[in-house]
Amino acid sequence: MVAPNVVAATKQRTNNTVAFEKVYLGLGANLNDPISQLKQAITALEQLGGTRAHRCSALYASKPMGPQDQPDYVNAVMELECELPPHALLDATQAIELKLGRVRKEERWGPRTLDIDIILFGDKQLDDERLTVPHYGMKEREFVLYPLLELAPELALPDGxxxxxxxxxxxxxxxEQIQ
Structure with a gap:
């Protein structure tokens, strides 16, 4: 189920000429068959209105951030072209997370069925209470950088x-690449 405001934003923006922006999403899971969770998320993202899915990196196994008493993660980065505004894409990715069983908890970096983060949204730089783009931790996270490098070896961040x-x-x- 796509969030109603995403559908409205898509309908509104298709009446105007809107350029698609290249977007990179980070995907991660470590509960309830993480490989299956990521594959389901990729399928849902490929079907998301207002976007055109391009490709996805390989799947990678990574050590958890934060508490180490949780299973390892499976991560990937997906490249899309998107005509949705950033917050509408955030709403859509959060709806996919919920549909696939994500429960948001107070514990940061804890285990989860699915996490979809907007890593980059064209050359946009945003920082508000709901969304920070480029993603605030991307420069230190191997499970984002190496899959991103696989997809776009010549890519530069908005700061160059x-x-x-x-x-x-x-x-x-x-x-470690696993698939």
Missing amino acids: TSVSSLTTNVPRNGL
Whole structure:
């Protein structure tokens, strides 16, 4: 089920000429068959109105951030072209998370069935109570940088920093391609 405001935003924006922006989403899961969770999320994102799915990185196993007494994660990065506004895309990704069993808890970096983060949204730089783009932690997270590098080795962030240069300072920390 797509959030109603996403459908409204899509209908409203298709009446105007709107350029698609390249968007990168980080996907992660470590509960309830994480590989299946990511594959279901990818399918849902491929069907999302107002977007055109391009491709997805390989799936990677990674160590959890924060508490270590939880299962390892499965991560990927997906590339889309998007005509939705950033907050409408956020609403849509959160609706997909909920549909696939995500329960939001106070515990940060705890185990979860699915997490979809907006990593980059074109050259936009946003920072409000709901959304920070580029994602606030992307420059330190191997499970974002290496899959992103796989998809877009020449990519530069809005501040001009290349993804490839970021990976030289971020160790793999056990990150392993699994599919």
